[in-house]
Amino acid sequence: MKKNDGEFSVPTRQSYVAIIMILFKTINIVFRQLIPVLVVILLGGSEKFDYILWVISGIALLSMIYAIVNFFRTYFYIQDDELVMHTGVFSHKKTIIPLERIQSVNFEQNIVHQIFDVLKLNIDTAGTEKNEFQFQAIDAQKAKRLREIIMAGKKVSTIASTNSYDENQPNKPAYKEILSLGFTDLLKIGLTENHIRSGGLIFVFFLWIYQNLQEAGLDVDEYSEEIPEWEWGINGIVLIVFVFLMISILISLGRTVIKYFDLQFLRFDNGFKIVSGIFTKKEVSAQDHKIQFISWSDNLLRKIIGYKNLKLHQTTASKANKSQLIQIPGCKVHHIQDVVDTIFDNKDINEIEVERVSFFYFKRFAMIWTGIITIVGLILLWFELYNQMWLLTGLVIMMIIGRFLSYRKIAYGHDGQLLVLKGGIFGDKNTILPLYKVQTVKIYETPFLRKKSLCTLILRTASGQITIPYLPSESVRNLGDFILYKIESTHRKWM
Amino acid sequence: MKFSNEQIKSLQLPSIDVIEYEKPDITYRKVLMYSVLIFAFVLLVGYFVVGYFAEKLLTLPILMIVMLTWSILTGLAIIFTVKSYDNLGYALRDKDILSKSGVFFKSIVIVPFNRVQHSEIEQGPIERLFGLAELTLFTAGGDDETISGLSFDKAQMLKNYITAKVAADEEE
Structure with missing residues (x-):
């Protein structure tokens, strides 16, 4: 039928580089599990060192065998418009996917891939099955041809005898650049990240290591006994906060550069494509019909320099698969306008009228937390833990202020087609959801909400849920009725 | 397909407020x-x-x-x-199914048939003893909706009804 089909009609294996990749991956997984054990052994003296060496070589050898067997038992071919894959090391598994069911073919390239000119290939299907299909390393040219055949097969297979599918075909997607990030953009993005949050994450990470070491039977406290008893004065807290902030800034700078290096945000005829990464070149695409909703947000710092973080929420085959959420940092207002215009047919989002949520959204929260902090505060006072009391009170006051700011921003509205949800604390957050993309509607009330005749509306989509809190019951029911009407009367597929 | 886009006044929309819920089986x-x-x-x-x-x-x-x-x-x-138990209930409509639950924290979930991917009937050991079953509806929205306390026949009937509706929707 198509001439290039021939290439893949015979069983095709991955590139030999795949052996290295699988080996690396296996060893990586094994050693990650063993880190606490290794730390203990290295710290605990070297009598057992020989023994450990044997174990390590054993693991390495087994991994090597595993990788080679895995390589020889993994192959695929195309037969009758179906992609057939054979996998499995201990058991044999044959998977058949009709080409038309394949949603997208994504490439990934880390530094090793780049050296050998191979690609990691992910095949994403519409099914709810958790495992997508992955090939560790396929010759770059081959992989690209495979993708073309798969993507074209979806169209061509219906018009059977369209022959010859050559390189300079006219319908090769033309890419238009929407945005690309330079090095200074990356610096700005890294510097303006939410450092309080990442500082917290680093703190949790240290805590995790500490606990792991303890679980592994290592008494960390014993090692730190020489450090004099630490006075938890205000100075100490300020110093710790400062240190964590500095570390956090450095880490987020590094992470931003690595992740978003040379980012290009491109548009092709019916979707978007994002290419980025320094060590790992990542390429992800999102077709318009797969995007369930989009959102963009900024924080205080980014608001000042006018950068927004755009997120395209795609259907996720599995809940755990985060890569389906596409993030594009460093978008300016006009970039977002561009994207909105393209996906939503030049609708003017700003014209949609929005309504605020009930004041109880703030009041209730403030009351509950004031109650909690009063009780906890009194208990701490009783035990004369003054510093802890001030710290906690400060935290709760910050939370309440945050809630107030968020209350001021939350607003929702729709124009019959699109739902707009605004929010944010210091920055702004906007979400746009086409009503017909909703999967199920949930109306939720607590005893308190019921008393005030309020409810919370939860709209579940194929890419996460959207919650609109504390609305008057009547508007929720009307909105719910309308959304259901929209879902049930729209024949457009949500995907 | 003919395209129509007539205006709908919100008062004319079927309302989820005036629904009579069916109770689960008394057993x-x-x-x-x-x-x-x-x-x-x-x-x-x-x-x-x-x-x-x-x-x-x-x-x-x-x-x-x-x-x-x-x-x-x-x-x-x-x-x-x-x-x-008193607060459990479900209601079938032409194009969707509603299910309510909760004593203090009440919720109503509405699942449109044209978003149902598949459905399953399940029986736990105690339920089997009493001839009951539960029907779970799966959508792409994650959280699956379960209607419990149906007699096995009723569950089968509901499942068939919904399957027919889903199939009819796909044909359109």
Whole structure:
């Protein structure tokens, strides 16, 4: 039928580089599990060192065998418009996917891939099955041809005898650049990240290591006994906060550069494509019909320099698969306008009228937390833990202020087609959801909400849920009725 | 397909407010109660087993307090169960199914048929004893919706109805 089909009609294996990749991956997984054990052994003296060496070589050898067997038992071919894959090391598994069911073919390239000119290939299907299909390393040219055949097969297979599918075909997607990030953009993005949050994450990470070491039977406290008893004065807290902030800034700078290096945000005829990464070149695409909703947000710092973080929420085959959420940092207002215009047919989002949520959204929260902090505060006072009391009170006051700011921003509205949800604390957050993309509607009330005749509306989509809190019951029911009407009367597929 | 886009006044829309909910099978209340009782007795037996090794637990004053707390909690749990049964309900409409639940924290979930991917009937051991079953509807929205306490035939009927609706929708 198509001439290039021939290439893949015979069983095709991955590139030999795949052996290295699988080996690396296996060893990586094994050693990650063993880190606490290794730390203990290295710290605990070297009598057992020989023994450990044997174990390590054993693991390495087994991994090597595993990788080679895995390589020889993994192959695929195309037969009758179906992609057939054979996998499995201990058991044999044959998977058949009709080409038309394949949603997208994504490439990934880390530094090793780049050296050998191979690609990691992910095949994403519409099914709810958790495992997508992955090939560790396929010759770059081959992989690209495979993708073309798969993507074209979806169209061509219906018009059977369209022959010859050559390189300079006219319908090769033309890419238009929407945005690309330079090095200074990356610096700005890294510097303006939410450092309080990442500082917290680093703190949790240290805590995790500490606990792991303890679980592994290592008494960390014993090692730190020489450090004099630490006075938890205000100075100490300020110093710790400062240190964590500095570390956090450095880490987020590094992470931003690595992740978003040379980012290009491109548009092709019916979707978007994002290419980025320094060590790992990542390429992800999102077709318009797969995007369930989009959102963009900024924080205080980014608001000042006018950068927004755009997120395209795609259907996720599995809940755990985060890569389906596409993030594009460093978008300016006009970039977002561009994207909105393209996906939503030049609708003017700003014209949609929005309504605020009930004041109880703030009041209730403030009351509950004031109650909690009063009780906890009194208990701490009783035990004369003054510093802890001030710290906690400060935290709760910050939370309440945050809630107030968020209350001021939350607003929702729709124009019959699109739902707009605004929010944010210091920055702004906007979400746009086409009503017909909703999967199920949930109306939720607590005893308190019921008393005030309020409810919370939860709209579940194929890419996460959207919650609109504390609305008057009547508007929720009307909105719910309308959304259901929209879902049930729209024949457009949500995907 | 002819395209139409007539305006709909919100008052003309079918409202989820004026729905009469069907209750689950009355034997489901028994099932719920038995589950609570079984759990409560397992807890009690556990206590006595521990008490066999730590005799202090079985001295009279402590035993009295424990038994008292146990009966109060079990009683409350049963009242709560009955209440939660009273608040369960589902309603079929032409194009969707509604299901409500919750005693203090109430919720209504509406699943349009044209978003259902597939459905499943399940029977737990106690349910099987009483000939009951539950129907779960899967959508791409994650959280699956389960309608419990249906007689097996009813569950089968609902499933068939929904499957037919889904198929009809796909043909359009």
